[in-house]
Structure formats: structure tokens, C-alpha cells
Amino acid sequence: MFLLDIKRIIRSGVLNFYRNGIVSLASTLVLWVTLSVVLGILFFQAVLTNSLEQVREKVDITVYFVPDASEEKILEFKDIIQKLPEVESASYISADIALAQFKERKKDDELTLQALEEIGENPLGGSINIKARDTTQYEAIANSLSPESELVKSNENIIYNINYNKNKSIIDRLNNIIVSARALGVALTLVLTIISVIITFNTIRLTIFISKEEIGVMRLVGANSRYVTGPFMVEGMICGIMAAFLAMASFYPVSVWLSNKMTDFLGVDMLEYYVSHFIPLLIIVLVFGIVLGAISSALAVRKYLSK
Amino acid sequence: MINFQDVSKIYPKDSPALLDINLKIKSGEFVSIVGHSGAGKTTLLKLILAEDKPTKGRVLFEDVDIHKLSRGSLLKLRKRIGMVFQDFKLLSSKTAYENIAFAMEAVGKTDDEIYTDVPHVLDLVDLSDKMDSFPSQMSGGERQRLAIARAIINQPEVIIADEPTGNLDPINTYEVVQILKKINDLGTTVILTTHNRGVVESIGKRVITMEGGRIVRDDKDGKYLI
Numbered sequence: 001m002f003l004l005d006i007k008r009i010i011r012s013g014v015l016n017f018y019r020n021g022i023v024s025l026a027s028t029l030v031l032w033v034t035l036s037v038v039l040g041i042l043f044f045q046a047v048l049t050n051s052l053e054q055v056r057e058k059v060d061i062t063v064y065f066v067p068d069a070s071e072e073k074i075l076e077f078k079d080i081i082q083k084l085p086e087v088e089s090a091s092y093i094s095a096d097i098a099l100a101q102f103k104e105r106k107k108d109d110e111l112t113l114q115a116l117e118e119i120g121e122n123p124l125g126g127s128i129n130i131k132a133r134d135t136t137q138y139e140a141i142a143n144s145l146s147p148e149s150e151l152v153k154s155n156e157n158i159i160y161n162i163n164y165n166k167n168k169s170i171i172d173r174l175n176n177i178i179v180s181a182r183a184l185g186v187a188l189t190l191v192l193t194i195i196s197v198i199i200t201f202n203t204i205r206l207t208i209f210i211s212k213e214e215i216g217v218m219r220l221v222g223a224n225s226r227y228v229t230g231p232f233m234v235e236g237m238i239c240g241i242m243a244a245f246l247a248m249a250s251f252y253p254v255s256v257w258l259s260n261k262m263t264d265f266l267g268v269d270m271l272e273y274y275v276s277h278f279i280p281l282l283i284i285v286l287v288f289g290i291v292l293g294a295i296s297s298a299l300a301v302r303k304y305l306s307k
Numbered sequence: 308m309i310n311f312q313d314v315s316k317i318y319p320k321d322s323p324a325l326l327d328i329n330l331k332i333k334s335g336e337f338v339s340i341v342g343h344s345g346a347g348k349t350t351l352l353k354l355i356l357a358e359d360k361p362t363k364g365r366v367l368f369e370d371v372d373i374h375k376l377s378r379g380s381l382l383k384l385r386k387r388i389g390m391v392f393q394d395f396k397l398l399s400s401k402t403a404y405e406n407i408a409f410a411m412e413a414v415g416k417t418d419d420e421i422y423t424d425v426p427h428v429l430d431l432v433d434l435s436d437k438m439d440s441f442p443s444q445m446s447g448g449e450r451q452r453l454a455i456a457r458a459i460i461n462q463p464e465v466i467i468a469d470e471p472t473g474n475l476d477p478i479n480t481y482e483v484v485q486i487l488k489k490i491n492d493l494g495t496t497v498i499l500t501t502h503n504r505g506v507v508e509s510i511g512k513r514v515i516t517m518e519g520g521r522i523v524r525d526d527k528d529g530k531y532l533i
Contacts, residue, residue, distance in 0.1 A: 008412055019400050217396045221457065222386045223413035 005227065013234020023207045024239060030203040031243035031293060032250075034196035035285045039251050041189045042281060043258075043270060048185050050268045052178050059174060061132075061141055062163045065125040067095060069158035074126050077155055081130060084144055086137035091129045098124040125160055135175050197292060204236060204296040208304070215304040229301045236297035240289030247285050248278075308334040308465070308496060309355060314364035316350050316520075324350040326520040328364070332498065334464070337491040339507045340500045342517035348500040351517070352467050355498070356388065357381055386414050389458030389495075393470035395450045397442040403429065403453050404438045410457045424460060432456045432486055448479025455486055465496045472503055484509060 017024045063081075065074050075092060082090045093101075099122045106112045116123070132138050145152055145162050152159060208215075211232070218228045251274060259271030274281070309332040316325040325347045332338055340348050353359040354366050357373045366373045368384060376384060390396075398406050407425045416424075429435050432452040442450050451471055458466055468487060472480040484506050491497045491512075501507060507514055516524035 004417070016400060211400075213396075214398050214400065217398055218409070218413070220390060220396060221410040221413055222382060222461075223409070224382065227413055 005230075009227065009230030010234055012231035013238065016231055017235045017238045020207075020235075023210065024235065027204055027207050027236070027239040027293075028242045028246070030200050031239050031289055032246045034200045034292065035243050035247035035289050036250065037192050037196045038285060038288055039247055039281065041192060042284065043251075043273070044188070045185055046270075046273050046277075047266045047268050048181055050266075052181060054267055059135060059138070059170065061130040061138060061145070063128045063130070063145065064160040064163070065127060065158050066160045067123060067125040069125055071126065073155070073158050074128065077151075077158070078128050080151060081128060081144075084141060086132050086134075086140045087130055088133045089131045093127045093129060095122050095124050095126045098127060135178060200292055201296040201299070204239075204293070205300040205303075208232060208297065208300040212304050215301060219305065225305055228305060229298055232297040232301045233294045236293030236295075237290045238293075240291070240293030241286065243293075244282065244285040244289040247289075248282055308332055308336075308369060309498075310367040310370075311351075311354075312365045312367065314354065314361045314366060316347075316354065316359065317362045323520050325354075325361070328522060330515070330522060330525075332496065334496055335491075335494055337488070337497045337510060337512040338499070339510060339512065339514045340498065340517060341502070341507055341514060343502075346517040347520040348517055349469060350520075352469055352498070352500065355465075355467065356385065356390070386461060387464050389461070389463035389466045391451070391454050391458050391466065391468040391471045393473040395442070395454045397450060397454060397457075399442050402439050402441055403434060403445070406442070406453060407457050407460050410460055414461050416461075428456045428460050429453075431459075433482075446479070447474050448476070448482060451475060451479065451483050452486065455483065455490075459490055459495070463495065465498065466490060468497065468499045470500055470502070472501060472506055477505075480506060481509075 078090050078092050081087060130141060132141055215228055255271045255274035259269050263269045311328045311330040314325055314328040317323045342348055354361055360374050401409060404425055407428060408421045411421050429438055432455055434449060434452055437445055437449060472483055487497055514526045515522055
């Protein structure tokens with residue numbers, strides 16, 4: 001009986017969607033706008049996450065060693081650092097690589113290169129570049145590397161300098177930016193989602209208002225609440241499915257345009273993002289569209305069921 | 308079958324719609340209720356359907372007080388009553404066939420029963436050729452015949468017809484009355500409200516006359532006297 005009811009409800013919903021052509025189209029278009037907002041937010045989040053990741057990549061702590069520090073000692077130090085729970089990676093740059101990198105950076109600075117030539121030997125020491133798992137953890141790593149720490153005291157003779165204090169204000173500012181950007185992203189997502197849900201709900205409510213008389217008649221002939229509400233929910237779900245595919249299709253040219261014109265500015269190739277995330281994006285808008293269509297319809301019909 | 312015991316219905320601001328109604332309708336009867344607008348005819352029907360509650364008294368359907376039934380029991384009771392309205396109350400987005408099928412689906416009939424019974428009842432009201440038409444594509448008389456077909460499809464024990472001929476021309480009125488008589492001949496109780504003297508006299512059965520919320524006359528032989 002339950003399956004028979006479900007079959008009839010689905011058939012009735014599909015027929016209603018087809019027969020109420022213009023009204024169904026209006027609901028689908030409003031849902032399409034809502035789902036486009038959702039997709040836009042997802043794209044914005046992708047750009048934001050990528051930008052934050054890129055900035056984060058540029059922050060590190062570097063421990064510089066004196067030029068005559070032995071490589072063995074430096075690697076021992078690196079092993080200890082790498083075991084700290086906050087450390088994601090610690091990479092060793094030898095004195096020779098540091099010199100090569102320095103020369104490359106200063107290749108147009110004849111005076112500096114000449115001075116280097118006159119010194120005769122490599123004046124640079126090796127260094128260890130430390131990346132934290134999270135930008136908030138640099139402080140903890142810096143504490144492990146403070147002049148009072150056991151680790152630094154026992155290696156005092158080989159450590160030349162630790163650059164954390166110079167970077168501290170940048171790291172703090174970056175942390176603030178990341179926290180604010182995330183909060184802004186969440187707030188924007190919430191506000192836009194709420195606005196679009198309200199608009200969709202009201203549009204669907206208006207379309208169901210047209211059927212107010214029909215709902216009353218269905219009740220008069222003895223149909224229970226589920227049997228009255230079901231077809232409207234199916235209709236809402238079909239609108240959601242159509243709108244989801246429409247939104248995905250309309251974001252393809254948007255992605256192509258963003259890819260061609262804005263990749264350098266955004267730091268992300270949006271076409272690549274669209275293609276590689278097609279299935280998860282489709283699932284998100286499908287679920288959002290179906291749930292929004294069904295719930296809006298159910299709530300709108302409920303208003304007339306009690307009358 | 309239906310028994311009104313000292314029933315009064317007073318709407319707010321002391322506006323009486325029914326006063327001290329005592330009325331018994333037996334199974335298989337054809338009862339016409341006549342009276343001017345505001346005489347209380349529609350309120351009487353609303354109390355039978357439990358769409359409204361009496362201010363005083365009881366309305367019994369086979370010895371059960373309708374207004375003390377739970378929501379579920381009330382739905383079951385309503386499935387035993389078929390209704391026909393002046394404004395048809397058809398589902399405009401469904402075809403004639405689907406309008407009747409919907410009423411059957413609502414009470415849980417199987418697809419096989421629907422395939423068999425719907426064409427049969429449409430034939431009974433002479434609408435076989437309108438099976439796939441929408442109400443907007445049908446005349447007033449055809450719509451009312453469709454509404455009657457929907458009302459009888461689940462074989463109710465009572466048909467309540469509230470001014471079913473109010474919007475119809477004389478020919479369609481005659482056809483609708485003939486159908487209601489046929490339904491009554493098959494054993495279904497029919498309660499009809501009307502303004503139409505010709506309708507009442509052509510039926511020639513029990514007539515209840517109402518005035519100012521009271522029953523002022525109850526004739527067994529079909530006289531319309533106002």
C-alpha cells in the first residue's frame with residue numbers, strides 16, 4: 001500500500017510539474033538563482049582557501065647556522081625539530097646551496113658579487129626552514145627555539161640567528177587576516193543562503209497559493225495530509241533537480257571566462273576547479289535544490305491543510 | 308441514520324444560524340431542504356460533515372456523536388459521505404478520469420478497481436466521451452455530473468448535495484435531478500438543499516422547509532411552500 005501510494009504521489013507530482021508549465025518554470029528559475037548563489041559561494045570559498053594557502057606558504061621560521069657548523073650537527077638539530085608535533089616540515093639548505101641561491105638572487109648586482117669573490121670562501125652558513133602545520137602554531141615552535149630552551153642552549157655554538165621575531169608581526173597579522181576572512185566567508189555564505197532560501201520559499205508559497213482551492217477539494221474527497229502534500233513535494237523536488245542542472249550548466253561559461261581572464265588575479269584556474277570538482281559540486285546543488293524544493297512545498301501546503 | 312437532537316448553532320455576536328433542530332433522516336430517504344438564503348440549510352449540512360460544531364445539542368450518525376469523533380474516525384466517517392456542491396469543487400488540473408480516480412486513490416482503492424470503476428461511473432453520468440477532458444473544457448452541467456460521479460464512486464451511504472443545480476440551466480438541472488433520483492433508487496440516502504421549486508416538486512419526496520434557523524415544515528409528499 002505504501003509503495004502504491006509513493007508511486008501515485010510521484011506520478012501525480014510529475015504530471016503536475018508538466019501541466020503547470022509556466023508556474024513550474026517560475027519556481028525552477030527562482031531555484032536556479034538560489035543554487036547559482038550557492039555555487040558562487042563555493043567558488044568564492046575555493047578562491048579564498050587558495051589565496052590563504054598561498055600566503056601561508058610564504059610564512060616560515062628559519063634557523064641560520066654559523067658557517068663552520070658541521071653538517072652532522074645541523075642534521076641532528078633538524079631531526080629534533082622535525083619531531084615537534086607542531087612542525088609540518090623542516091628542510092635543510094646547505095651552505096653551498098645557500099651561496100648558489102644568493103648568487104642567483106644577486107646576479108645583476110656586480111658590486112656584491114665582486115665582494116663575494118674577494119672574500120674567497122663561502123661566508124654563508126646552512127639553514128633549516130621550518131613550516132608549521134598551522135600558522136597559529138609558529139608561536140609554539142618559536143618557544144621551543146627561544147634562547148632559554150634546552151635545544152638552543154645545547155646548540156648555542158652553531159646557531160647564528162633565528163628569524164622568528166622578525167616574522168612575528170607578519171605571522172600575527174596573517175593569523176588575523178585568516179580568521180577574519182574565514183568569518184567573512186561564513187557570514188557571507190549564511191546571509192546569502194538565508195536570503196535566497198527566503199526568496200525561494202516565498203515563490204513556491206505563491207505558486208501553491210494558486211492551488212489553495214485544489215488542496216481544500218482534495219481534503220473534501222477524503223485525501224489524507226500525506227496524499228495531498230506528496231505531489232507538491234515531488235513537484236518542488238523536480239524544480240530543484242532541473243535548477244541544479246541549469247545552475248551547473250550556466251557555471252560552465254562563467255568558469256571558462258574566469259579561467260581565461262582572471263586566473264592570475266584569483267590565483268586559481270576556475271575551469272580546472274569546475275571540471276575537477278564537477279561531481280561534488282553537482283551533488284551539493286542537487287541535494288540543496290531537492291531539499292529546498294521539497295521543504296518549501298511541504299511548509300506552504302501545510303498552511304492550507306489546516307483550513 | 309442521521310439524528311439531530313435539540314441542535315442550535317449560534318455564531319459570535321448572538322447570530323443564530325440554527326435553533327432547536329430535531330430531525331431524523333432514515334437510511335434510503337431522499338430529503339430536500341428548502342428555504343431562503345440564511346435560513347440555515349448550509350449550516351445544517353456543515354454540522355453533518357463536522358465542518359462546524361453545534362453550540363447546543365448532538366448530531367448522531369448511526370448513534371455516534373459526530374462531534375466527539377477523533378480526527379482519524381472523522382476522516383473515516385467522511386469517506387461514507389459523498390458531497391456535491393453548487394460550484395462543483397473539481398480539481399482543475401486533473402482530467403475527468405483523474406478527478407474520479409483521485410477520490411478512489413484517496414480511500415486506498417487498487418489500480419485495477421480504478422481501471423474498472425471509473426469508466427463505468429462516467430458512463431452512468433453520460434460522460435464517457437469526456438474522460439480525458441479537463442473541467443475547464445466542460446459545460447456547467449457536465450461538470451456537475453462529473454462532481455456527482457466523483458461523489459458516488461466510493462459507494463457512500465449518504466450523498467449531500469448543496470444547491471447542486473444553482474448554476475445550471477433547466478435542461479442540465481433536470482439531468483442532475485434524474486441522476487440523484489437514480490442514485491437514491493439504488494439505496495443511497497440523498498440530502499439535497501435547493502431554492503428551486505421545480506426541482507423539489509419533480510422529486511416528489513420528503514421536503515423540510517427552514518426559516519430563520521428553525522424547521523417550519525416537514526412534508527412527506529414533496530411540497531415547496533414558502
